[in-house]
Amino acid sequence: MSSSMTAYDALASVPGWDAASTQIDELEGGLTNRTYHVRLDEKECVLRIDADHTSTVLADRSCELEVLKKAGEAGVAPRVVYSDIDRGVLLTEFLPEPVWQEADLENPDYIEALADVLRRVHALPLCGLQVDLKLSARRYEEGLQERHGLHDFATRCVDIISSIPGRDTFVCCHNDVVAGNIIGLAPARMIDWEYAGDNDPLFDLASVVGYHNFSKQRAQHLLSAYAGGTDSALEEYLAEQLRLYDAIQWLWLAARHLVSPSHNQAVRLEELQQRIR
Incomplete structure (x- = not known):
């Protein structure tokens, strides 16, 4: 538009x-x-x-x-x-309640509220459109072909995304769970649904963990609050989804940086690149 x-x-x-x-x-x-x-x-x-x-x-x-x-x-x-x-x-x-800030995610009450709203989102009916991150990754990579400095690492991200096996566990997902997309606390509600689609539920958890650089302890708290407990297998799968999220986030941000560059985006791209390596 x-x-x-x-x-x-x-x-x-x-x-x-x-x-x-x-x-x-x-x-x-x-x-x-x-x-x-x-x-x-x-x-x-x-x-x-x-x-x-x-x-x-x-x-x-x-x-x-x-x-x-x-x-x-x-x-x-x-x-x-x-x-x-x-x-x-x-x-x-218009929702009059305050939008969450990154600092709110340090409060255990907000982690519990986040787990609750994610369970309610994942209980929505499937929309029928399965998120295909492999396809999205290749599309972003194609758009970066003329920028060798970006395209080389884009290829690395595509390889990572292609190597991660999917589970046959699909629910309705928001797919862009960050503090700025959550409003209110009792109850919490979510805005900016433009990436919504059927996906693995742990990808939604991975998005907030990855975007806000959660500590291991805070990630475990969110996972336990969401799943009603956790174990090593679930933690390993969240870690795998986090790697998937980091790679697709880098590609998305690189595509945006190409048409609308900014210093903050450049810094975040470098941070992600160091973490993904």
Whole structure:
């Protein structure tokens, strides 16, 4: 979706919504979209518009809307108010509770709440679209072919992802579990479902462990709280999913860095590269 579409343009297409009378405030933090807090009389919503480079790091949104609607009904996500996938527009209810911060994940109560919301997410019906990380990895690698400094390590990441065997254990997953995508505590709910799809449940745990550099003790706490106990086999499988997550995160970030470079991304790419080696 072109950046030429304004928030007013997007709202003008929503039936019954008076775009001209809407208070619009841009929200920070989105990596692949433009997001806004929009208010009209007593209505408060979040408007998301695809950015120019969204298609570079996100193949499609075919599963997101279906999962998001079911997640909203189940109380683990905001409810959908309006959507137009072709134009890259999504309008959802605004959740007034605070967004989690990385420091919150040091609190055992938040780890327990995270385990609870993940169990509820994984209890949602399958969406029918299995996440194929091998395919995604190859797609990212192809986009990096002209950048030798990135492509060499991209090949390494693809090899790692291809070498990890899958289990025949698929549930509905969020696939982007980070503090900034969680809101509230009692109950916790999740936002930004654009990578949702059927996947191994431990990949969701691995994503938050890997993204936030959990200590071994904190990772074990999350795993035990989620599974109702743990053992060496489960811990080994989480470690394997963590390696998978690190590799796909590096590829995703490298693809984004290619079209929208930043110092923070470069630092994170180097951190991941050192950990993956």
